[in-house]
Amino acid sequence: MNCPYCGYHDSKVVDSRDVNDGIRRRRQCLRCDSRFTTYERLQPASLFVIKKDERREEFNRNKLLTGIRKACEKRPLPMGTVDKLADDIEAELYRIGKAELPSTTIGDMVMERLKSLDYIAYIRFASVYREFTDITALKQEIDTLVSSEAETPTPTSQLPLLPGEHLGGTVSRQRRDRRRKA
Structure with missing residues (x-):
């Protein structure tokens, strides 16, 4: 050294x-x-990602981190959350034990984890990963998320998807107070 x-x-x-x-x-x-x-x-064996156009490139952790960081940008997540998420995904990829994996496998893992972590980060990532071409596709994804949120209890760490939800009227009370002052 x-x-x-x-x-x-x-x-x-x-x-x-x-x-x-x-x-x-x-x-x-x-x-x-x-x-x-x-x-x-330990340097694990090389892992190759099969892209949509059938090209193969070596797995790049920094690329994974960049995508997750962009989705989580300006979200109030605890320090280290994004790195831990990338660590978990990378460990799972190597645990699968295959030398080549389709990029969709990685994208689906990110989507699954972001969905349980932060809805806004999930929507941001989904908009790029699923290549939404219009507002209707984006709205459908949000509607699916809202309906799944209604069916299952929201984790306490999860912020509400829409402003004012689960805040006990705090937002509307703040608006009323601002109007009275004006």
Whole structure:
């Protein structure tokens, strides 16, 4: 391991610890005595994604993260939620054990998890993934979501799909108060 400070090729390990998915090592350069941290983790076998046009490309975790982050942008989700979601999906993809998977498998996994996490993020992702061509298709997806929400209890972490729902009239009360002040 080359020292990031002086570039020297030799270092000694000062401390090693197990972390979630690998080993964290504190190293000390044998030339300049600077300390730095390295992480080792198992590199799983290559996984290829079969795109809609039948092209194959290597699975790219950053691409997965970018798509999820765009869908969750400006949503009040706890820190680390998006990374954990990507970690879970990536782990499941490798658990499947196939060398090649269709992109639809990944998209469906993202949709399933976003639906239980945040409805707005789910709709944002669905609008790109399902390639809605008009407002009617988008409305149908929202209607399906609203009807499924009515049938099953909404998780407490889930924000309401439509403004004012589950807020006990708070929004309408705030509007009345603003009108009175004006």
